Amino acid sequence: MALRLCIPLRYPFSVSSFPSNTTGVRRFSVRSCLVNGNDSRKLVLKVKEKLEKDHYDLPVGRNGRDDEDMIFWFLKDRRFSVDEAISKLTKAIKWRQEFGVSELTEDSVKSIAETGKAYVHDYLDVNDRPVLILVPSKHFPSVHDRVENERLCVFLIEKALSKLPEGKEEIIGIFDLRGFGVENADLQFLTFSFDVFYYYYPKRLGQVLFVEAPFVFQPIWQLAKPLLKSYASLVRFCSVDIVRKEYFKDETLPPNFRG
Template identity: 25%
Template sequence: MSASLQQASASPMPEGVTDPNYKPLPGRLGNLSVEQQHILDKFRRSIQEEGWFVEERMDDATLLRFLRARKFDFEKAKIMLKSAEEWRKSFGVDQLTENFDFKEKALVDKYYPQYYHKMDKDGRPIYIEKLGKLDIKALYQITTQERQLQRLVFEYEKFISERLPACAKAVGHPVETSCTILDLGGVSLGNFYRVKDYVAQAASIGQDRYPECMGKFYIINAPWMFSTVWSFVKPWLDEVTVSKIDIIGASYQEKLLAQIPKESLPKEYGGSCDCAGGCSMSDAGPWNDQVAQQQPVEQ
């Protein structure tokens, strides 16, 4: 690659940036090399010419997620995006986003809490999942694996279309990823084996259909036998995803609070948040604010 192609392009910052300290990471809008900009333009033009470009879903930031996931290999990224589009049709994603109603949410929350809750210090939506509370027998008396996957996809779509834009508006710069806390406290190896098919499908949907959405990922309260569970999970994930995962035992509070404001972290994890009705059912965050206002993010 020539020096002229390696140097950063003069592409402008994305619209809506009001944070004077924002510096986009490489491979993002506002920080593309000349070659990366060329590949992005070619990528967009190619799918437009082939007639499967969806303007409302395929903005440049989205196209760049697929390009980064395939290290800016044009052909591989195109195959990945095409496969994701075919999956959307077979899974019925558009119909799901319009009609899905997870009426059993409150009951499921008792046996497998999974929820979004406020923002981290970089403006990312925080996602918390308590695998240790999983009660398979009770869970599948009130829902099914199919509905769990539908809920997962529904939440991914809301993450992309509502949560990220709301967080971006709140902090004054683009937000493209989440901060995840996976709590394994009290996890049963037997329960994990019974849900491993769901976990495998969920992992595949995340990295293949919604790539480059993981920012920070903390696995906390990892028990002594977690190495066995990890040996099953790790092969389902690509190396980039694995590199973003931080596995911690019971001494996790300092690391979480280094990334998450105390007022945004639930009390049970060392924060000060105690939402009425419980943090897991509150869906607290700027995506539910009636008026999106500029909120300072702790540095």
């Protein structure tokens, strides 16, 4: 049976609902801190009305222009600026429609997923975050189709987000760079994956681990870093031992990180 994913975006109108950041303290503008439940409800309705008036051709329903949970999320991302939220939200909705996000299923990405280059771990990390694991040594850009790679990437992001526990809002990405070689280097795909988070899944990525990065990876990182915008600050280079000790319990450790 094909698996279709629907991400439950929560709609809690309170200051306490701001996402926590396990990698540091998130700084919000004075304006966002002063938005209370009633004000945020009014802003959501204002965005909704503007979208209906100025962007009536956008789809409705889940992840559409009338999805109040999605509107609220993008308002938070844009510090409750209505115009900025509308600008980013319309682009995200159009992208979802053009990319065919709602049509992605286990079956539609099966062939590329069978390479083992990326998957969602069965367990959460110690901070109760869904875990998206990528294995670049199994990624061959000269062989694998770029579009299929991108479809798998988006499908797995959706799948990881669908596993968010109540009250949690971020996932963690782990790049297992052991065995990485020049034949696996793909700056275009690395940039694509971070761009997807930045533009279409804002504040959903809590941290990125680059595990056992070899020397050959360093030039790729130096080229990619300025392209990743603020998300570059989420990256931590670490060892397998750090992954074992700081991010998982023995019973939840991903199989490829076991001793």
